[in-house]
Amino acid sequence: MSVLTLTIEGRDVAGQTGGTILQVARENGIAIPTLCHLQGLSDVGACRLCVVEVEGQRKLLPACVTAIDEGMKVTVNSERLTAYRRRIVELLFTERNHVCSVCVADRNCELQDLAVELGLTHFDLPLLSPQASVDATHERFGIDHNRCVLCTRCVRVCDEIEGAHTWDVMGRGTEARLITDMGIPWGDSNTCTSCGKCVQVCPTGALFEKGRSVAEARRRRPYLPYLVAHEGRTR
């Protein structure tokens, strides 16, 4: 495997062939905001928060799924990028019903943290206020579709780590919803092993343990050592 050299934020850095911009940036202590990415799971480029500018490319590229190249010049922070990222977070907030003050994940939420990090103080876009349901049919867990950002971490951890593939996504656009099995209530699923990995990887309050109230949904990521082994942080 050969080593490629590139510059990120004007710094000369190196990474292995096949590595992504996000990997190399983080190895070198350069922060790029992410939401759907979770170390240990495959990357899907779903949230677009990690978009970066690559010299010579007209389009912005998602750092989590863009392989590094020799001589690449990458900008990860600019006013333009921050504006796009802030707008992405605003779109996520306004597409569903995110009511932080009464959410199980209040103060333990990556979406809430991103709003602060990106300086989002209000929404210029109208709130869509969609009808979204809560499925509490599972004995120990629940899913509140009002809080889901469709990052698909739960889908990936269930498929790639647990091997159950209970979760998937149905529908398109604003109609897209997470489903268990072929769209049956979670409690009726015969593929779910009740391992709870989906709950631990959820960045918001969409997936929760029953019996937890507002602001109690602290994620226990060390419970998933195969995910956090390389990450060195609990969230």
Added chain:
Amino acid sequence: MSKPRLATIWLDGCSGCHMSLLDMDERLLEITDRVDLVYGALVDFKEFPKDVDVTLVEGAVSSEDDLRKIHEVRRNTRILVSLGDCAVTSNVPGMRNQIGPAAILERAYLENATINRQLPGPMVPRLLAMSRPVHAVVKVDVFVPGCPPSADLIHSVLDDLISGRVPVTAGVTCFG
């Protein structure tokens, strides 16, 4: 030079933002020395005055009464501050938006009522179809999210505004 004229108003909220304002403790005395408090839940004036420099607005715009008040506030205020999540996002009051006022009233006052079942009469301001953030109705100059925003944050925002500075709330306070 006369002191800046400060007002506060409480629309569809729980009063928690006003409580957080009171939580400034002894700093309240320092702030009230530097302003004329001309309207709000903390003083007894019946009509919203003219020529207000700063108005802190708590709560979402949910009823016909809220709507009338917020337009009156905007007409007479130089710097309008959306204080707290209800004013900024509609927050908890907005949770009824996907259900509708008729169904909500029926649920609260008929289905779930154990005594004196009746819908609110004409004495109570009618609910609007949607509970909306303040800036969906009138122009807002400063956004202070938080449920509630901390006393420290409210103090720093007021200190900035009274001193003629523009407060920066981005990156220092979160929703919720």
